[in-house]
Amino acid sequence: MVEKQKKIKPGALCELCHGRKAVMKRPKNLQKLCKECFYNVFETEIHNTIVGHELFKKGDRVAIGASGGKDSTVLAAVLKTLNERYNYGVELVLLSIDEGIKGYRDDSLATVKRNQKQYEMPLEIVSYKELYDWSMDEIVSCAGIRSSCTYCGVLRRQALDRGAAKLGIDHVVTGHNADDVAETVLMNILRGDTARLESSCSILTQSSGSPIKRSKPFKYTYQKEIVLYAHYKKLDYFSTECSYAPEAFRGTARELLKSLESIRPSCIMDIIYSGEHLVLGQKKKVTQQRKKPNKIKNDMEQEVRSDGSIKIKQNETKDGNRCEKCGYITSNRICKACLLLGGLEANRAKLDIEGNTAVDGAAKLTRTLEKLAF
Amino acid sequence: MLQPPKKKKKKKKKRGHLFCNEIIIIKYSKMSSTNEPVKYLTADDHIPCKRCQAEDSVLVSRKEPFCKKCFLRFIRGKQRRQMNHEKFKVKYNKTAEQPERILLAFSGGLSSLVLLDIMVSLLKEQKEMHRDRQGFELLIVAIDESNLKAFQNNISDIITSLAAYMDFQINYKILDINNFFADSHLLKTITIDEDYSAWCSSIQHDKTYTYQDIVNMCPDKSSTEDVLSIIFSKLLLTTAEAESCQTIIYANSMTRLANEVLAMIVRGRGAEVHQKVSDSVQKYNGKEIEVIFPLRDVLFAEVEAYAQLTGLESYMLQEVNPKSGKIVRNMTVRDLTTGYFKNLDATGYASTASTVVKTAEKLGETRSKQDRLCSFCGTDLQKDPEEWLRNITVSQPAPLVTEEDHNNYAEYLSSSLSHHKGAAHDQRLPLGVCYGCMVTLRGGGSQANSIVWPVAESNSSDQKVLDEYIISDE
Numbered sequence A: 001m002v003e004k005q006k007k008i009k010p011g012a013l014c015e016l017c018h019g020r021k022a023v024m025k026r027p028k029n030l031q032k033l034c035k036e037c038f039y040n041v042f043e044t045e046i047h048n049t050i051v052g053h054e055l056f057k058k059g060d061r062v063a064i065g066a067s068g069g070k071d072s073t074v075l076a077a078v079l080k081t082l083n084e085r086y087n088y089g090v091e092l093v094l095l096s097i098d099e100g101i102k103g104y105r106d107d108s109l110a111t112v113k114r115n116q117k118q119y120e121m122p123l124e125i126v127s128y129k130e131l132y133d134w135s136m137d138e139i140v141s142c143a144g145i146r147s148s149c150t151y152c153g154v155l156r157r158q159a160l161d162r163g164a165a166k167l168g169i170d171h172v173v174t175g176h177n178a179d180d181v182a183e184t185v186l187m188n189i190l191r192g193d194t195a196r197l198e199s200s201c202s203i204l205t206q207s208s209g210s211p212i213k214r215s216k217p218f219k220y221t222y223q224k225e226i227v228l229y230a231h232y233k234k235l236d237y238f239s240t241e242c243s244y245a246p247e248a249f250r251g252t253a254r255e256l257l258k259s260l261e262s263i264r265p266s267c268i269m270d271i272i273y274s275g276e277h278l279v280l281g282q283k284k285k286v287t288q289q290r291k292k293p294n295k296i297k298n299d300m301e302q303e304v305r306s307d308g309s310i311k312i313k314q315n316e317t318k319d320g321n322r323c324e325k326c327g328y329i330t331s332n333r334i335c336k337a338c339l340l341l342g343g344l345e346a347n348r349a350k351l352d353i354e355g356n357t358a359v360d361g362a363a364k365l366t367r368t369l370e371k372l373a374f
Numbered sequence B: 001m002l003q004p005p006k007k008k009k010k011k012k013k014k015r016g017h018l019f020c021n022e023i024i025i026i027k028y029s030k031m032s033s034t035n036e037p038v039k040y041l042t043a044d045d046h047i048p049c050k051r052c053q054a055e056d057s058v059l060v061s062r063k064e065p066f067c068k069k070c071f072l073r074f075i076r077g078k079q080r081r082q083m084n085h086e087k088f089k090v091k092y093n094k095t096a097e098q099p100e101r102i103l104l105a106f107s108g109g110l111s112s113l114v115l116l117d118i119m120v121s122l123l124k125e126q127k128e129m130h131r132d133r134q135g136f137e138l139l140i141v142a143i144d145e146s147n148l149k150a151f152q153n154n155i156s157d158i159i160t161s162l163a164a165y166m167d168f169q170i171n172y173k174i175l176d177i178n179n180f181f182a183d184s185h186l187l188k189t190i191t192i193d194e195d196y197s198a199w200c201s202s203i204q205h206d207k208t209y210t211y212q213d214i215v216n217m218c219p220d221k222s223s224t225e226d227v228l229s230i231i232f233s234k235l236l237l238t239t240a241e242a243e244s245c246q247t248i249i250y251a252n253s254m255t256r257l258a259n260e261v262l263a264m265i266v267r268g269r270g271a272e273v274h275q276k277v278s279d280s281v282q283k284y285n286g287k288e289i290e291v292i293f294p295l296r297d298v299l300f301a302e303v304e305a306y307a308q309l310t311g312l313e314s315y316m317l318q319e320v321n322p323k324s325g326k327i328v329r330n331m332t333v334r335d336l337t338t339g340y341f342k343n344l345d346a347t348g349y350a351s352t353a354s355t356v357v358k359t360a361e362k363l364g365e366t367r368s369k370q371d372r373l374c375s376f377c378g379t380d381l382q383k384d385p386e387e388w389l390r391n392i393t394v395s396q397p398a399p400l401v402t403e404e405d406h407n408n409y410a411e412y413l414s415s416s417l418s419h420h421k422g423a424a425h426d427q428r429l430p431l432g433v434c435y436g437c438m439v440t441l442r443g444g445g446s447q448a449n450s451i452v453w454p455v456a457e458s459n460s461s462d463q464k465v466l467d468e469y470i471i472s473d474e
């Protein structure tokens, strides 16, 4: 009797194992899968990405950029699983950035702290306030909401590097997923960002002279599958979005990508494939060759391409330059973070002198500042 | 050349994009007329034309007011600049044997009407100035789509009445799309398997295939769209060769080219962008055929303005039931990318299209290019697209554990569902198919799919041996 009830019609079976009931449609290709097969393909694809690009070596210490959101929570869970299953022999550490955004970051950091216990990984938190003496909330109230992500992005980059350095770690993995990468490919084309065109798809990047490399093990992992994985594995993550709106232009690319995905699920992979094959043509190289005599200087900027080859950018004298203010590696006299913060600092000083923090006054200042900064 | 957006204006351009968010899908709210890339003026405006200083302007384009005459000359000048080559000019001492022949790909859409008008105006000008001599011969080639869609008018009537309107003799040729499948002994079945491997097998040749049959084998509308554009460009190349045309001109505007770039990237055809969007020389049957986009510096809104001012728009080929384009689910990749550009505001419309096309022109050949061509579309093959896909689309099941799972599996094996597997695979040969074609042939899904297609016999017998015996090149 019991047997008979449990028998599943062949049409309702998982399309991979044909033995268990399908419980989901896989977002990547709409294949009907059982839970076990979904875990298997999801994890194996990430494993393939890690191994195929030789992201880890035995004995490496790797920091997971953990925000408490779904991407980084799933990343921590999967990396722990894979590290044990395939014996990567890496030591995983959680590295969190506290941007200082009320109602968003303080709650999500609580999630990271729970993850820390659950996954038994050490946790390091670096805060903007401590590092720069500015929290994001303060920056936004001073510089306006529109440029929040510009500030935040520059500061986070540096904060992650500093956090990793503090931990003595030279490799930070981030939860950037396939959707993010595809979006970036579209954005680069739409804004003609030729400087980033070739590098935006590389899975492993290391900028000039910097001891910290970054990689994206989720480069080929769909956001929707990350959500499903977290759901079935009942992972504890924080799903509120940051209260400061994402950049408007990225928003248009994201909307386009969403509609495209709804008519052709593979398009995220397809766009990444395209992105990996966008190469600047010869004309550019000809002009570069003219500069050859003084170009031989060197070196160091390496980039591992998605096909595994390594590209060495020939950098001019700028290599290994340090910011005069904070010592962070930069190609200019002063690093981007110090430049942005310098602008804010001037503004804050003025505010203090005037002793006038009335809303319209601040808004006016914001406008002038925006004109100055960009 | 379109003026590169000036540095000062950068800020404004960014702000423009803020609006795109809401408009990409469904809410296709049209912009107010003040925000159009081309702004039409009324008789009351009395703004003098900046070029001739004589006439009143009829429109403002790229921030400049134009009278009708000066605007048409401005747009014609764009074509003149793109086709400035000596070979298109009148030659007095020319040997009569090989006149320069240009094939104009004519769809009946606004851009092709405008390009035809511009080319005819050039020929008239040449004849006037050089005692009835022409620098080139023009052949209009259209592909008849009337058995794919219902139209209110037809191409040959359009061309006949255009010839009367322009007072110029137009040579034209209308191709039947089914010609593409006419050579029945070339037809093969191309299969992309579940594991992304591509195979070629012979078919029964007693059946003739039509375009409609092929459409029925396409997994979705975006695939059909891609297949159609492959057929079009191949048919046009074949015709150019057969008609000894050394040049093909396409009427794509800058906006359309930008849209094409985006669509190619979405289809996984990023590696082809540099060839397909730049003016290029294509080899066909050992002959070199130049492909030019004379309207590459003209915005689609300007094409529309040209067609409106000249009255050409009334000659346009009209579908009976044009796509309403509201429901995303029914759209194709190109519908969506077109919608993206259409719904940018005036500043974004001009600058984004020009940015995309300029970026595309800077692209070049990949490092992973192989010395072989895709058997479906003819583009350069890249290294191992199927391996790339397999790594990130794993299809190994998790092991079965319980007895119940095993019973289910046994049941499945004995059921009809598993039967088609492993049938008649011995007769087929591996085939080189590019990533974009794999996507097109399979659609986005996980299932294998087959399509009938003319596959040219490889003329090198060595290649045949390689194709037959090499399973993987690694």
Ligand code: SF4
Pocket: A099, A136, A148, A149, A150, A152, A153, A242, A243, A244, A245, A246
């Ligand atoms: S959305 Fe912008 S402001 Fe908010 S955390 Fe992300 S980068 Fe920072």
Ligand SMILES: [Zn+2]
Pocket: A014, A015, A016, A017, A018, A019, A020, A033, A034, A035, A036, A037, A038, B397, B398
């Ligand atoms: Zn299964």
Ligand SMILES: [Zn+2]
Pocket: A323, A324, A325, A326, A327, A328, A334, A335, A336, A337, A338, A339
């Ligand atoms: Zn600094």
Ligand SMILES: [Zn+2]
Pocket: B049, B050, B051, B052, B053, B054, B055, B066, B067, B068, B069, B070, B071
């Ligand atoms: Zn004028």
Ligand SMILES: [Zn+2]
Pocket: B374, B375, B376, B377, B378, B379, B433, B434, B435, B436, B437, B438
């Ligand atoms: Zn192809």
